[in-house]
Amino acid sequence: MSSTRPRLLFLRGCDERTLHYFCVSSVEPLLGWLSCHFDTTVVDEECVRPADLIARFNPELVLMLSTEGGLLTNLGLDRPGTNPFGSVPLAALTLMDADSPAKIQLFADMEKFGVEVLFAMDNTFVDLAPGWEKQIVFCPWFLNRTHEPDPCGEKVYPIGLFGQGFEEQADMLNYPWRLRLAKLLRRRYPVLSVPTPNPIHAPHDIVGEKYARWLNRTKIALSCGGRRHVFVKKMLEIPASMTCLATEDIPVLHVLGYRDMENCVFLDDTNYAEKLDALLGDDDLLARITRAGYEHVAANHTPEKRDVLLRWFEARREGHGFGSSESAGLEMTPFANAVREAIEVLMAGGDIEQARATLEAESHAYPRAHEPRFGLALYHLRQGDPQAAIDVLAKGFRISMKVGVRQPDPALWGLYILAHLALGAEASARFLCELFPELRHPFMTSVRVRLGVAEPDIDVSGAKTIVPAPPEFSELEYEDLAGNLIQLNRRC
Numbered sequence: 001m002s003s004t005r006p007r008l009l010f011l012r013g014c015d016e017r018t019l020h021y022f023c024v025s026s027v028e029p030l031l032g033w034l035s036c037h038f039d040t041t042v043v044d045e046e047c048v049r050p051a052d053l054i055a056r057f058n059p060e061l062v063l064m065l066s067t068e069g070g071l072l073t074n075l076g077l078d079r080p081g082t083n084p085f086g087s088v089p090l091a092a093l094t095l096m097d098a099d100s101p102a103k104i105q106l107f108a109d110m111e112k113f114g115v116e117v118l119f120a121m122d123n124t125f126v127d128l129a130p131g132w133e134k135q136i137v138f139c140p141w142f143l144n145r146t147h148e149p150d151p152c153g154e155k156v157y158p159i160g161l162f163g164q165g166f167e168e169q170a171d172m173l174n175y176p177w178r179l180r181l182a183k184l185l186r187r188r189y190p191v192l193s194v195p196t197p198n199p200i201h202a203p204h205d206i207v208g209e210k211y212a213r214w215l216n217r218t219k220i221a222l223s224c225g226g227r228r229h230v231f232v233k234k235m236l237e238i239p240a241s242m243t244c245l246a247t248e249d250i251p252v253l254h255v256l257g258y259r260d261m262e263n264c265v266f267l268d269d270t271n272y273a274e275k276l277d278a279l280l281g282d283d284d285l286l287a288r289i290t291r292a293g294y295e296h297v298a299a300n301h302t303p304e305k306r307d308v309l310l311r312w313f314e315a316r317r318e319g320h321g322f323g324s325s326e327s328a329g330l331e332m333t334p335f336a337n338a339v340r341e342a343i344e345v346l347m348a349g350g351d352i353e354q355a356r357a358t359l360e361a362e363s364h365a366y367p368r369a370h371e372p373r374f375g376l377a378l379y380h381l382r383q384g385d386p387q388a389a390i391d392v393l394a395k396g397f398r399i400s401m402k403v404g405v406r407q408p409d410p411a412l413w414g415l416y417i418l419a420h421l422a423l424g425a426e427a428s429a430r431f432l433c434e435l436f437p438e439l440r441h442p443f444m445t446s447v448r449v450r451l452g453v454a455e456p457d458i459d460v461s462g463a464k465t466i467v468p469a470p471p472e473f474s475e476l477e478y479e480d481l482a483g484n485l486i487q488l489n490r491r492c
Helices: 020-035 050-057 103-113 130-135 176-188 209-216 234-240 251-255 272-280 283-300 308-317 334-348 352-365 371-382 386-402 410-423 426-435 442-451 475-491
Strands: 007-011 039-043 061-066 090-094 117-120 136-138 157-162 191-194 218-223 244-247
Touching: 007 020, 007 050, 020 039, 020 061, 061 103, 090 103, 090 308, 103 130, 117 130, 117 308, 130 136, 136 308, 157 176, 157 209, 176 191, 176 218, 176 272, 191 209, 209 218, 209 234, 218 234, 218 272, 218 283, 234 244, 234 283, 244 283, 272 283, 334 352, 334 371, 352 371, 371 386, 371 410, 386 410, 410 426, 410 442, 426 442
Parallel strands: 007 039, 007 061, 061 090, 090 117, 117 136, 157 191, 157 218, 218 244
Antiparallel strands: none
16 A cells, blocks of 8 residues: 555654653644555654655655744755755645744745745644745644544533633633633533643643543533634544534634534623523533534544645646645634734834734734734834834844744844834944844845845845735835834934
């Protein structure tokens, strides 16, 4: 059988430093999934030479993994920016959240290694990486085989709350639906709470098969996609454990076949009591919806069914264009839409105070995300406060360094330099400008022009940034923006 499947070299790069919980729940299942569609060889070493790998394994496709950081960084590169595996296509798979600051390093590595396509488990990656949207394919999570229902399992708990976001904590503001519903449910029903394992705050080993058994003991379990409306593994794990999924009504669930009161139940603040009372008071109705949810997942979301990587490979091999059915019909998520609209107001003009309030709210909910910080720095510069702009961006850069980011996003760095220039710290601005000569973007070009710093011999056409700037912004408009911000601060 293996001879009929394409040969895949999977550069996983995980080692003992990876959290056990994350390895068991997210990384280990990948090999079983890939092996359904490819003759897969796994390489975990980081120091490898592409030529040696090609000679040893003769792959037809190379897939690099990114968990919470960039790609494997110790590949021997002759020419950065070109595929080190030559004619063998190179793809990447990321498990990170789209709001993670580590995606800056991921995209820098993609450019360095000449990666053709990024498969993202987070459906909001396209929204939060507009420069790379044509290279990103949504690859939804699939069913992990450990989540099979226990035929002897007794349903002990009416409601189960599994994972993070159900306890009222300052750093859980990105789960507003979970927080609201958990408060309401605890007042009305007996509830089982199992938080995500944490070595300090919640040390336990309820992962993998143990976690599946606990799920199986609840009649109804809650999950949601957070403030960003993400499709998460629990939306598969709950129905696969023969437990009824109760969740928020978000667009990605409709795209992936979830239907209210047919194979799951959509809850909000106004209907939770009516719907849950009906389900808990009618065993036949609950059993029918639970069974339909189990069958939906078993029929549509198994590793065998999740063939998007294979379909992309075959389309590329045959010279056809690729359109992902998983991405069709997805709408821009509230977080991305709010941030993008606020930044467009600040760049092009409008109600900047409303834009500021929006960006502060999103930054408070997602303190690691860089996109709101860019907008807030723009606001401070428009208000003539370059020091505040420097502070908000510097905090983001410190967060990035903690997760291994080795070079900044070019638009963020350009604005940071511009803020120093607006402050009158020209020597600091010049030093910062020369610190990363490899950064290319029209905004960096405009900043270099302002400082009289020679532009490196790099082509800025097609340059990308994570910042959701207006797509029609040209190099001249970036130059005008830089000039306007400098003039505003000089008048202040």
